Amino acid sequence: MKIKLPFTSLLLLLLLISYTLQAQQPEIDQVLISGTVLDARSSLPLEGVTVTARSGEQGISNEQGAFSLTVAEANARFSFSLLGYRTQTVVVSSPEEELLVQLQPASANLREVEITGYETNRPLLETAGAVSVVESEVIQRFDESSIVRAVNTVPGVRMDERAPASYRISIRGSSLRSPYGIRNVKLYFNGIPFTEASGVTQLNMLDAANLGQIEILKGPTASVYGAGTGGTILLEPKRAEAGTSQLQVGATVGSYGLRRYTATASSGSDKSNMLVQYSRQQYEGYREQSAVDRHVLLISPEFYVSEKQTVTANIVYSNLYYELPGGLTVEQYRQNPRQARGGMYGSVAQNASIDQELINVGVKQEYRFSDTWSNNTSLYGMHRFQDNPFNTDYERNAYQEFGGRTSFVHQGQIGSVPATYTFGGEFQRGLEASRTYDNNGGIPDTLRSDDEVISKTGFLFAQAELELPADIIATAALSLNDTRYDITRLMQATSGGQYEYIRDFAAVLSPRIALLKRVSDGVSVHASVSSGFSPPTEEEILTSEGTLNQDLEAEKGTNYEAGVRGYVFNDRFSFDVVAFYFRLSETIVSRQDVSSVAVFRNVGSTSQKGLETMLSYSIIDDARLTLSQLRVWGSYTYNHFRFKNYQRDAIVLSGNKLTGVAPHTATAGLDLLTKAGFYVYVTANYVDEIPLNDENTVYSDDFITLGARLGFRRQLGGHISLDIFAGAENLTDEKYSMGNDLNAFGGRFFQPAPDRNYYGGIKVNYTL
Incomplete structure (x- = not known):
């Protein structure tokens, strides 16, 4: 009683105070x-x-x-x-x-999609250019272990994985010079440059869950985004809607040891938008020596300081380890596609792999000075470390970089014609400390070379956009691009000497002219002429075994294209068709030498003609019905790509098909949603046979793959929503090679893709 009495008295006192305050x-x-x-x-x-x-x-x-x-x-x-x-x-x-x-339905139609490319911020129907948008709904059709299958729904674009997490992107044949990695394609994340000054992009350092939208600009876009003949990709993070705060966790497991976990916290208000996201992905691998382990942390706050000012920051930390199984000969591929490259210098024996750690910090400010003047400026810094035991050598690289971009927009008039002027510039500077060793069973041995590489690249651009009578929009743009590499060889095992090499590519002017005509409220036609300039990357000049490629020149090309896009039948049917003709000179191609190191050279020119088509039809689109949505869609690409004026030694290769490009590719899909929350996604993909060497004597087989995902999404009460799903890829159990090694030495062309595989998972979203 002596213990309980004070406690009871205190409880009564607190209740009395609470009642008194409530009454007041x-x-x-x-x-x-x-x-x-x-x-x-x-x-x-x-x-x-x-x-x-x-x-x-x-x-x-x-x-x-x-x-x-x-x-x-x-x-x-x-x-x-x-x-x-x-x-x-x-x-x-x-x-x-x-x-x-x-x-608005989650799958927005062409009228609603706003394009940020070309700095116009116009609807897709008012954008004169070959542009495709991959939204988060498309990424979530698949297991989200990578964005490869989502990107491959886009006509004219092909994304490969030579090994899990080893990405390669080809836009209209641009993988010709990309034996590995992403080159000749510029990427921006949340408006901040993500492609490094050296010309390569570490896209595998991001996770599919980080992306809310992928905007792909095909062909030369040098007028606004600097040097490049392949294209530009704009990545946007997935943010919370204004007025909502939510927590989301998810887990996925699948065949061959796939384990994937994500956690996201996001909040949107009239003053800010916060995003914090962590993902972990592990994969034991379909082949020997093909495991993956990746951690990604993304922090991206956005502050609406005033009606005039918005400040955004990005912090990306990524730690990625993935193994490299290596290419197989056709005999090895047919005998056992799950094996890794063998022998004394085999992938397992040498622990062929890449271990990377990256941190990228960027800040962007959008400021509106008045109703007619605005500015968008971004600054960033990045540090990356890479440890890369390879079959024949061992590389250790440390890379740091800073850069920025600014653009001014002025909205005015020329007489009675509305005009928008955009001008600005971009600059990047990177420093790489690169050392190459002998590889002794996955351990660095004798030092071969020690290099320091300073990469500088930048450009100035200007663009004018006029809204002419008769619903015509005319665009004229110009950029001046400059790239320079300063290479200092501190030590080389064969000579022991030190020397410097400077490669300064002459500044190049790249123009672009485009016209767009609104034929009706739902249909527009467009045409454009643009030129591109693409200097070699640092990895193409200084190859991985330490050889300097001093004679390599920049690619230059001119692109002509025309297209029509729109939607009809009460917005149920949408279409986007583009035809193009691209002429490229000083074309860069890659070949492997006896040590499997890629070497590069200019080979004259290419002629690239193509047709890209995207169609979609909503058979049912009524939320009141039991079957609330039934949609079919498809994309088709035709490529007539040929070498011109190409001779290697005594062998004339002019007229041959472009290496690594399929003449025909197609993707088709079916989306089914029910009022109760059940959904089914089915996707089929066809790829024609692909020439794997410049001589056109070796081809990969054509193939058709089929994937499906089914699940159940439901709102449980007022705060919790649930998504339970299961799916399968390669249901046709095709044996095919994805991410082939082009012009491979010793006939090791093939990188086998997984056979039939399955996955399943759950996402839980809690709205605060």
Whole structure:
């Protein structure tokens, strides 16, 4: 009793104080908020929409789309969410008015997609260029262990994995000079340069979960994005909708030891948008020596300082280890595709692998000086370490870089014609300390070479866009590009001497002219002429075994293209068709020498003609029906790519097919959603036979693969949503090679892809 009495007295005292304080608080007025929610496309009412007030109250719309909610304050913020639709936030200042909310379907059509490429921020229908957009819904059709299958739905683009996490991207045949890695294609993440000054891109340091949208600009885009003949890819993180805060965790397991975990915290308000995301992916591998272990941490806050100023930051930390199984001969490929390259210098014996650690920090500011003037400026710094035991050598590289980009936009008029002027520049400087050793069973041995490489690249650009009468938009742009490499060889085993080599590529002007005509509200046609300039990367000049390639020249090309895109039949059918003709001179190709090291040379010119088509048709699109969505879509690419004026020694190769490019590729898909939350995605992919050497004497077989994902998404109460899924890839159990080694020495062309494999997982999302 002596212990309980003081405790009881204290409890009574706290209850009395709480009651007294509660009695002193003024009464809060209750207001009734009501309205209707409609489908933005069909204007039909939406049932089952979750309406959430900032203060936590929730309601559900009925069959007529009507809802009502009693809340404790006026000037409240409400979010409207429904599976298959974009979450929308509404601020209510006058509760007496009936709200009319129109939700956009998650798969936006051409009218709604805004293109940031070419710095125009226009809808796709008003963009004169071959542009494709891969949204997060497309990435989530697959298991998200990589973005390869999502990117390969885009016509004119081919993404390969020579080994898990070893990416290669080809836009209109640009993989010709990319035996490994990503070259001749520039990438930006959240508007900040991600391609290094050396010309290569470490895309595998990002995770598929980091990406909310991938925007692909095909062909030379040097007018705004500097040197390049392949194209430009703009990556955007996946942010929370305004007025929502959520936590998401997910886990996926699959065949051959796939284990994947993600955790995301995001919050959006009228003052800021915060994103923190961590992912871990492990994979034991289909082949010997093909395991992967990757950690990625992304922190990306965005602050709306004022109506004029927005500040964004990106912090990316990535730690990636992946093994390299190596190429196989056709006999090895047919006998046992799961084996790694063998022998004394085999991949297992030499522990062929790459261990990378990277941190990239960037800051971007968007500032509007007035209604007619604005500026976008970004600065970044990056540090990367790479440890790379290879079959025939061992590389250890440390790389650090800084750079920035700025662009000014002025909106004015020439007489009665609206005009938008954009001008700015970009600069990058990188320093690499590169050492090459003998590889003794996966351990660095005798030092072969010790180099320091300073890479500098930059460009200035200007662009004018005029909105002419008759719904015509004309664009003229120009850029001046410059690249330089300073290579200092501190030590070389064969000579022991020290020397310097400077390669300064002459500044090149690259113009672009484009016209677009709106034929109707839903259809537009466009045409453009552009030139490109692509200097060799640092890895092409200083090869991995330490040889300097002093005679390599920059590629130069001119691209002509015309296209039509639009949507008809009440937005149910969309299409995008582009034809192009690209002439490239001083074409760079790669070959492997006896040590399997890639060497590069200029080979004259190429002629590249092609047709790219994307079609989509919504058979059913009505959230009220049991089967709420049924959509079929497909893409097709035709490539007529040939070498011109190409002779190697006494062998004339002019007229041969371009190495590494399939003449025909096609992808088709079916999307099925139900009102109850069940969904099915089916994707088929066809790739024609591919020439694997410049002589066109070795080809990979054509193949068709089929993948499917089915699952169940459901909102559980007001705060929790659930996504349970299972899927399979290569259901046809095709034996095929993905990411072939081109012009491989010893006939080791083939990098076998996994046979039939499965995965399953769960995502849980909690809305605060």
